[in-house]
Amino acid sequence: MEMPKPDDGVMARRPEIAAALREIVPGEGVIVDEEALRPYESDGLTAYKTLPLIVVLPERVEQVSRVLRYCHENGVKVVPRGAGTSLSGGALPLADGIILGLAKFNRILEIDYDNRCAVVQPGVTNLGITDAVRADGFYYAPDPSSQIACTIGGNIAENSGGVHCLKYGLTTNNVLGLEVVMMDGEVIRIGGKHLDSEGYDMLGLLTGSEGLLGVVTEVTVRLLRAPEIARAVLVGFPSNEAAGACVAGVIGAGIIPGGMEMMDRPAIAAAEAFVEAGYPLDVEALLIVELDGPESEVDYLIEAVEGIAKDNGAVSIRVSNSEDERARFWAGRKAAFPAIGRISPDYYCMDGTIPRSQLPRVLSRMAELSEIYGLRVANVFHAGDGNLHPLILYDANKPGELEKTEEFGAEILKLCVEVGGVLTGEHGVGVEKRDLMGTMFTEDDLNQQQRVKCVFDPDSLLNPGKVFPELHRCAELGRVHIKRGQMRFPDLPRF
Amino acid sequence: MATLLKPENVDQVREAVAWAAAEETPLELVGGGSKRAIGRPGNAAHTLDLSQLTGITLYEAEELVLSAGPGTPIADIHAALAEQSQELAFEPPDYGPLLGQPEGAGTLGGVLAANLAGPRRIKAGAARDHFLGFIAVSGRGEVFKSGGRVVKNVTGYDLCKAMAGSWGTLGAMTQVTVKVLPAAAKTRTVLVFGCDGQTATAAMTKALQSPYEVSAAAWLPQPLAAQSGVGYVKDSGASVAAIRVEGPGPSVEYRCDALRTQLAAFGETEELHGHNSGAFWREVRDVRPFAVAGDTRAVWKISVPPQSGAALAMELSQALGGEAFLDWGGGLVWLAVPIEADHARIRAALGASGGHATLIRAPAELRSAIPVFQPQDPGLARLSQRLKEGFDPRGVLNPGRMYAGV
Numbered sequence: 084m085e086m087p088k089p090d091d092g093v094m095a096r097r098p099e100i101a102a103a104l105r106e107i108v109p110g111e112g113v114i115v116d117e118e119a120l121r122p123y124e125s126d127g128l129t130a131y132k133t134l135p136l137i138v139v140l141p142e143r144v145e146q147v148s149r150v151l152r153y154c155h156e157n158g159v160k161v162v163p164r165g166a167g168t169s170l171s172g173g174a175l176p177l178a179d180g181i182i183l184g185l186a187k188f189n190r191i192l193e194i195d196y197d198n199r200c201a202v203v204q205p206g207v208t209n210l211g212i213t214d215a216v217r218a219d220g221f222y223y224a225p226d227p228s229s230q231i232a233c234t235i236g237g238n239i240a241e242n243s244g245g246v247h248c249l250k251y252g253l254t255t256n257n258v259l260g261l262e263v264v265m266m267d268g269e270v271i272r273i274g275g276k277h278l279d280s281e282g283y284d285m286l287g288l289l290t291g292s293e294g295l296l297g298v299v300t301e302v303t304v305r306l307l308r309a310p311e312i313a314r315a316v317l318v319g320f321p322s323n324e325a326a327g328a329c330v331a332g333v334i335g336a337g338i339i340p341g342g343m344e345m346m347d348r349p350a351i352a353a354a355e356a357f358v359e360a361g362y363p364l365d366v367e368a369l370l371i372v373e374l375d376g377p378e379s380e381v382d383y384l385i386e387a388v389e390g391i392a393k394d395n396g397a398v399s400i401r402v403s404n405s406e407d408e409r410a411r412f413w414a415g416r417k418a419a420f421p422a423i424g425r426i427s428p429d430y431y432c433m434d435g436t437i438p439r440s441q442l443p444r445v446l447s448r449m450a451e452l453s454e455i456y457g458l459r460v461a462n463v464f465h466a467g468d469g470n471l472h473p474l475i476l477y478d479a480n481k482p483g484e485l486e487k488t489e490e491f492g493a494e495i496l497k498l499c500v501e502v503g504g505v506l507t508g509e510h511g512v513g514v515e516k517r518d519l520m521g522t523m524f525t526e527d528d529l530n531q532q533q534r535v536k537c538v539f540d541p542d543s544l545l546n547p548g549k550v551f552p553e554l555h556r557c558a559e560l561g562r563v564h565i566k567r568g569q570m571r572f573p574d575l576p577r578f
Numbered sequence: 579m580a581t582l583l584k585p586e587n588v589d590q591v592r593e594a595v596a597w598a599a600a601e602e603t604p605l606e607l608v609g610g611g612s613k614r615a616i617g618r619p620g621n622a623a624h625t626l627d628l629s630q631l632t633g634i635t636l637y638e639a640e641e642l643v644l645s646a647g648p649g650t651p652i653a654d655i656h657a658a659l660a661e662q663s664q665e666l667a668f669e670p671p672d673y674g675p676l677l678g679q680p681e682g683a684g685t686l687g688g689v690l691a692a693n694l695a696g697p698r699r700i701k702a703g704a705a706r707d708h709f710l711g712f713i714a715v716s717g718r719g720e721v722f723k724s725g726g727r728v729v730k731n732v733t734g735y736d737l738c739k740a741m742a743g744s745w746g747t748l749g750a751m752t753q754v755t756v757k758v759l760p761a762a763a764k765t766r767t768v769l770v771f772g773c774d775g776q777t778a779t780a781a782m783t784k785a786l787q788s789p790y791e792v793s794a795a796a797w798l799p800q801p802l803a804a805q806s807g808v809g810y811v812k813d814s815g816a817s818v819a820a821i822r823v824e825g826p827g828p829s830v831e832y833r834c835d836a837l838r839t840q841l842a843a844f845g846e847t848e849e850l851h852g853h854n855s856g857a858f859w860r861e862v863r864d865v866r867p868f869a870v871a872g873d874t875r876a877v878w879k880i881s882v883p884p885q886s887g888a889a890l891a892m893e894l895s896q897a898l899g900g901e902a903f904l905d906w907g908g909g910l911v912w913l914a915v916p917i918e919a920d921h922a923r924i925r926a927a928l929g930a931s932g933g934h935a936t937l938i939r940a941p942a943e944l945r946s947a948i949p950v951f952q953p954q955d956p957g958l959a960r961l962s963q964r965l966k967e968g969f970d971p972r973g974v975l976n977p978g979r980m981y982a983g984v
Binding site: 195196197198199220241242244248249252253255256265269270271272273275276277278279280281282283284285286287288290291292308309310311331332334335337338339376377379380383384436437438439440465468469470503504505506507508509510511512516520523524525527528529530531532534535536537538539550560561563564565 | 596599600638639640641642643663664693695699700703704706707716718719720721722723724726727728729730731732733734735736737738739740742743744748759760761763783786787788789790791825826827828829832833881882883884885906909910931932933934936951952954955957958961962964965967968969971972980981
C-alpha cells in the first residue's frame with residue numbers, strides 16, 4: 084500500500100502553518116512535538132503508521148470552519164479524526180497533512196424523548212449516547228464492537244454497523260440530521276428532527292463517505308425504546324454448512340433476530356480459552372441467535388429458533404435463562420478479536436460481505452488459501468447479513484509476513500466479490516481496500532463516485548489517498564465525452 | 579418533433595441519453611406515470627419511457643434481496659414477495675388516485691426515485707433505507723453502478739442515497755436491488771376516539787415511547803374519519819387516532835392489549851384486526867382522505883418534528899380554510915387547501931421547528947408559480963447544483979423538476 088508522495092513545499096512550511104493554526108486554536112490545541120504527535124500516527128489498522136504534519140484539536144465549530152478555510156486557501160491536506168478506531172486506515176495521517184481531531188466535541192447537546200432523538204457533538208462515543216438515555220429506557224441502536232471508544236462522528240464517516248444492524252439498521256438508517264463544515268469552511272445543516280428532507284439526500288451521501296466530503300460537527304440521531312427483554316440461544320453445529328442452513332432457515336421462517344452471529348472452530352477455541360464463555364469445543368460452528376422484544380414474543384420465537392436448529396442438525400442448544408447467562412454467551416463473541424490476539428502476535432481483521440448461500444464455498448476456499456499462504460485464519464461472521472470477518476493470524480516481526488498477510492487478505496476480498504459480495508460490510512475502504520476497488524467497480528463507476536467528491540472538495544484536500552485507487556483531477560472528470568452512436572437510435576423502439 | 583423513446587435494455591437507454599446529451603435536448607423520464615404530476619412542470623420535448631425495463635431478475639427470500647427492472651410494477655413486486663410471506667417494509671404509497679391516475683400504476687423505480695414511504699416509515703425507514711444497489715445511465719451517457727446485492731455494504735460512496743429522491747434528475751436507472759423483509763404474521767390497530775390533534779399526538783407519543791414496537795401512528799379529524807371505508811372508523815362519529823402493532827400472533831395480541839390499557843386515559847378505544855387494519859392503513863398510506871372525486875384542492879406533504887405537526891396542522895387548516903391529518907406519529911402533516919390559498923404561509927409556519935413542505939398535488943400553473951420542493955439554504959443549494967452537474971452536466975435528465983437549474 085502506497086500513499087501519495089508528500090508535498091515537500093507544504094512540509095517546509097510547517098512552522099508557518101503551525102503558527103497560523105495557533106492563531107485559530109490557541110493553547111494546547113495545536114500539537115507539533117514529535118512525542119505528542121506519536122499517538123496519532125495510526126488508527127485501528129495499526130499495520131500502517133505515518134507521523135502527521137500537525138495535529139489540531141479545535142473546540143468550537145467556528146474554529147473548525149477557520150481551520151478548514153485556512154487549509155483550503157493554503158493547499159494543506161486535512162485528515163479528520165474521531166477516536167481513531169478505524170479498521171481500514173480511514174484516519175491514517177498524511178506526512179504533509181494535518182490531523183483535525185474532533186475529540187473535544189464531546190457534549191450531548193439535547194435529549195428529546197418526545198421527538199425520539201438526541202442532538203450530540205461528533206466526539207461523543209457511540210456508547211455514550213446509549214449511556215445517557217439508558218436509565219429512561221432508551222438506546223441508540225447501531226453498536227459497532229468498538230462502541231466504548233468509537234465516536235458518533237466516526238460512525239457517520241464509516242456508516243458503522245454492529246451486531247444489531249440486521250434488525251435495526253446501520254448508522255445511515257438511524258441519523259436524522261447533521262451539521263457539516265465543508266473544506267472551504269462553509270457550515271451547512273442537513274435534516275433535523277424531521278424525516279426525509281426533500282432535495283438530494285446529502286445526509287445519505289455524507290454517511291459512509293469516510294471523511295472525504297466534509298467534517299461533521301453536530302449529529303441528530305434517532306433514539307429507540309429499549310426492548311422489554313432479550314434472550315439468546317447458543318447452538319453448536321457439526322459443520323459450517325449446517326450452521327449456514329440454520330441461519331437461512333431462521334430468516335426463511337420470517338424471523339429477523341436482534342443479532343445472529345457465527346464463529347468457526349478456530350474462533351470458538353480461541354474465545355473459549357480466553358473468557359470461558361462455556362462454548363462447546365466439539366463443534367465446527369457456533370451460532371448465537373438473540374431475540375429481543377416483548378417477553379411473549381421472545382419466548383415464542385426462541386422456541387421456533389430451537390426447532391429450526393434441531394431440523395438443521397444442531398448438536399447442542401442452550402437458551403439463556405438470565406441476563407448473566409446471555410451476557411456470558413456474548414462474552415466470547417465480543418472478545419473474539421482480543422482472544423485471537425492472545426494466540427498470535429498479530430492478527431489482521433478482514434471485512435467482506437457475501438450472499439450467505441456462498442458461505443460454504445468461501446470458507447472452504449479460505450481454508451485452501453490458508454494452506455497456500457501458511458497462515459492460520461479464524462472466522463467470525465455477522466451471519467444474518469452475510470458480513471464475514473476473517474482474522475488472519477501473523478507475526479509482524481517475521482520479515483515479509485505482513486506483505487503475505489495483505490496478499491492473503493486481498494485474495495479473500497476478491498473471492499467475496501467473485502461470489503456476488505462486496506469488499507467491505509462495515510469497516511470501510513480507507514487505505515486498506517483502496518487498491519481493490521477496481522475488482523468491484525469499473526472506471527466509469529469510480530469516476531462517477533469521484534465526481535461526488537468533486538462536488539464537496541474540488542481540490543481534493545480532505546482525506547486524500549483514501550477510498551479511491553487513483554485520484555483524477557476534478558476538471559478532467561467534469562469534461563463531457565459523449566460516446567454517441569453513428570445513427571440516431573438504430574434499434575431503439577420509437578412511438 | 580417530440581419523440582417517445584421506449585428502450586428495452588440498458589444499451590438502448592444509454593443510446594437515448596447519449597443522443598439527448600449530444601443534442602442538448604432534455605428528456606422527461608417516466609415509469610408508470612403515476613407521479614408525473616409531481617414537481618415543477620418541465621418543458622422536455624422528448625420522453626424517455628422506462629416502463630419496458632421490467633421483470634424480477636433475482637429474488638432470494640432467505641438473503642432478503644430482490645433485483646428488478648425499474649419499470650416493474652409495484653403490484654408485481656408485492657405479488658412475488660407475498661408468495662414468500664415477504665414485503666417491502668417501507669410500505670410504498672400509491673399516489674395515483676390522489677393525482678387522478680388509476681390505482682396500481684406505480685413502478686419500483688418510481689418509488690425509489692421519489693424516495694416514498696408509507697406509515698411504517700417511523701419504524702422501518704423510507705425507500706432510501708432499503709435501496710441496496712442499482713445500474714443507471716448518467717446524463718453523460720455512461721453506464722455506472724453503485725452498491726451491490728448484499729444487505730450490508732459500505733464499499734464506496736452510497737450513490738443509492740443520491741438516486742433515492744432525485745426524481746430522475748441524476749440518472750436513468752436500468753436495474754435496481756432492494757432489501758426485502760418478512761411480512762408480519764399478524765396486525766392489529768388500536769383506535770382512540772375523540773382526541774384533538776394535540777391530544778392524539780400525546781397518545782401517539784406515549785405509544786411510540788413504549789416498548790410495544792408501534793409500526794404506525796396516525797390521526798384523522800372527524801370529517802376525514804367519516805370518509806373511511808372501515809366501519810369502525812367511519813361510524814365512530816369522532817376523530818380517530820390509530821396505532822398499529824405487527825409481528826408474531828401472541829406478541830401482537832399482548833401489545834395490542836397493553837396499548838389499549840395504556841391509552842384508555844386519552845379516550846374510548848377499539849381495535850382493528852387484520853383485514854380492517856390493512857384497509858385503514860392503505861387509506862392513510864395513499865392519502866385517500868384527499869383522493870375523493872371532485873376534490874381539486876392543493877395537497878401539501880409537510881414533514882416536521884413529530885411534536886410540531888398537530889399545532890401546524892391546526893394553524894394552517896384554520897388560516898387557509900383547509901383540512902389536515904397526521905401520520906408518522908405527528909411528524910407528517912397532509913394538508914389540503916384551496917388552490918387560491920396563501921401558500922406562502924405554509925413554509926413560513928415551519929419556522930424554527932424546522933422541516934419541509936412539498937406541494938404534491940396542484941395544477942401545473944400553481945406548480946410553476948411557487949416552489950414545489952422546499953427551497954434550500956444557499957450552501958445546500960450550491961451543493962445540489964454541483965451534484966446535478968456531476969451526474970448530468972448538460973441538464974438532459976428531468977431538468978428543473980425539483981429546482982430551477984437542477
